[in-house]
Amino acid sequence: MENTSSLLKVVDLSFTHLGQTQPTIQNVNLTLNPGELVVLAGGTGSGKSTLLNCLTGIAPEHTGGKLSGQVFCRGEEITSWSIRMRSQLMGILLQNVETQIFTDQVWEELVFGLENWNLPPGEIQDLAQSALTEFDLVQQRDWTIHQLSAGQKQRLLLACLLTRQPDMLLLDEPFAFLDTAGVQLLLELLKKRVAQGQAVLLIEHRLELLRESCDRIYKIESGQVSLLASPLPVPTQTRAEPPPHTSKKDKPVVLKTENLSWGGYPPFPDLQVMAGDIVLLKGENGCGKTTLLKLLSGLLKPSTGQLEILGRDVTRQSVVTISRLLGFVLQNPNHQLFAESVEAEVTQSRVEPEQAKRLLKALNLSHCIQKHPHALSQGQKRRLALGAVLVREPKICLLDEIMVGQDPASLGLMLEALKTFTKKGGVLIFTSHDPGIATVLQPQVLLLH
Numbered sequence: 001m002e003n004t005s006s007l008l009k010v011v012d013l014s015f016t017h018l019g020q021t022q023p024t025i026q027n028v029n030l031t032l033n034p035g036e037l038v039v040l041a042g043g044t045g046s047g048k049s050t051l052l053n054c055l056t057g058i059a060p061e062h063t064g065g066k067l068s069g070q071v072f073c074r075g076e077e078i079t080s081w082s083i084r085m086r087s088q089l090m091g092i093l094l095q096n097v098e099t100q101i102f103t104d105q106v107w108e109e110l111v112f113g114l115e116n117w118n119l120p121p122g123e124i125q126d127l128a129q130s131a132l133t134e135f136d137l138v139q140q141r142d143w144t145i146h147q148l149s150a151g152q153k154q155r156l157l158l159a160c161l162l163t164r165q166p167d168m169l170l171l172d173e174p175f176a177f178l179d180t181a182g183v184q185l186l187l188e189l190l191k192k193r194v195a196q197g198q199a200v201l202l203i204e205h206r207l208e209l210l211r212e213s214c215d216r217i218y219k220i221e222s223g224q225v226s227l228l229a230s231p232l233p234v235p236t237q238t239r240a241e242p243p244p245h246t247s248k249k250d251k252p253v254v255l256k257t258e259n260l261s262w263g264g265y266p267p268f269p270d271l272q273v274m275a276g277d278i279v280l281l282k283g284e285n286g287c288g289k290t291t292l293l294k295l296l297s298g299l300l301k302p303s304t305g306q307l308e309i310l311g312r313d314v315t316r317q318s319v320v321t322i323s324r325l326l327g328f329v330l331q332n333p334n335h336q337l338f339a340e341s342v343e344a345e346v347t348q349s350r351v352e353p354e355q356a357k358r359l360l361k362a363l364n365l366s367h368c369i370q371k372h373p374h375a376l377s378q379g380q381k382r383r384l385a386l387g388a389v390l391v392r393e394p395k396i397c398l399l400d401e402i403m404v405g406q407d408p409a410s411l412g413l414m415l416e417a418l419k420t421f422t423k424k425g426g427v428l429i430f431t432s433h434d435p436g437i438a439t440v441l442q443p444q445v446l447l448l449h
């Protein structure tokens with residue numbers, strides 16, 4: 001038996017992915033005690049999600065691969081426990097929210113988890129109702145899951161997890177898709193739970209968010225974990241307010257919308273975007289940012305209004321026709337990576353191999369060109385999806401929250417690639433809740449309600 005005061009104790013844990021020769025995480029030691037909020041930080045691809053998967057049992061039970069070392073919970077060794085057994089102890093939030101939702105309706109999803117715990121029906125109704133209120137999802141009670149934005153899905157999953165009151169919460173980037181209000185709300189809720197004795201281990205890059213609330217920060221670098229000893233320096237970055245939505249008249253209009261609406265909602269504000277323009281679609285979770293991007297890409301057809309690209313009315317054109325002019329990087333990179341290797345993903349669209357290689361290097365993906373795209377970390381997948389779009393040199397690039405979860409160096413590379421794209425006259429229209437990105441790109445802002 002190990003020291004029973006630690007809720008979770010990890011001893012010399014190493015894991016090698018199936019088909020790999022080198023371990024992804026190596027000799028990891030860490031502890032989590034009741035009433036602690038502990039952060040795990042590190043670059044994209046450094047092994048954070050892999051470590052979390054080893055703690056929840058997903059690795060190796062689900063993924064295959066080789067694990068060594070030990071995991072203890074309150075002194076009892078749980079290394080060989082199944083995911084199912086561990087889930088009695090842990091509330092787990094995975095990085096890809098879509099893989100964790102089981103039903104097709106908000107209320108059912110909330111109730112489903114509670115029913116599995118055999119709670120009396122009255123208690124289930126009360127708990128689910130208060131979770132809806134706590135996570136600001138009352139209006140969405142009867143919505144189907146596909147009507148929710150990514151941020152709302154994240155809120156729903158967190159609501160499901162927190163209602164169960166597990167002793168320990170293991171959260172992989174729980175703030176990723178939340179708007180500013182959502183981030184504050186979750187932070188307060190987690191602090192409250194920690195004060196009540198629950199323990200939280202979470203992955204997050206933006207350490208400034210958690211600096212004052214956390215007990216410890218573990219840093220992971222190339223699979224090796226160490227304690228970040230010193231308090232973090234306060235970032236000196238100034239956060240300039242982006243300029244309002246205006247456009248210069250001397251450049252050609254690339255994209256124009258008029259009275260565009262969808263699904264019975266009021267029309268979106270009109271857009272008139274010139275060559276080289278950068279536009280940020282801003283607004284709270286669920287305000288319609290993704291819907292507008294889908295309308296611009298032709299993936300959705302508008303109920304009213306008109307979409308013009310390069311002076312041509314393309315409102316009723318097929319998505320194939322529109323996609324010759326425009327590239328769209330989706331919120332979930334898993335939905336647009338199809339090739340057998342990273343290299344093939346960027347060279348498949350009749351592109352100069354040298355140009356593809358340069359772009360992969362610029363996005364720090366050269367070291368994994370032979371890997372299968374789905375064996376990349378989430379951050380690497382997002383950079384690859386961006387590369388696969390930019391390499392085609394479209395006139396317009398639409399990005400839906402693709403910069404979440406990037407460490408500062410990788411984010412810097414993405415922003416450089418985007419600046420190069422717009423300097424050549426490309427139009428960039430993107431969504432992001434991160435004010436730091438607006439500071440760098442200085443976009444025009446279209447506020448959505």
Ligand SMILES: Nc1ncnc2c1ncn2[C@@H]1O[C@H](COP(=O)(O)OP(=O)(O)OP(=O)(O)O)[C@@H](O)[C@H]1O
Binds near residue numbers: 376377
């Ligand atoms: N199934 C797999 N097979 C082989 N290698 C994998 C697999 N899954 C992940 N990897 C590799 O393991 C490394 C760590 O990935 P992991 O997802 O743990 O990183 P991460 O720190 O969570 O990154 P991110 O911040 O981008 O999510 C990466 O280099 C990735 O390519």
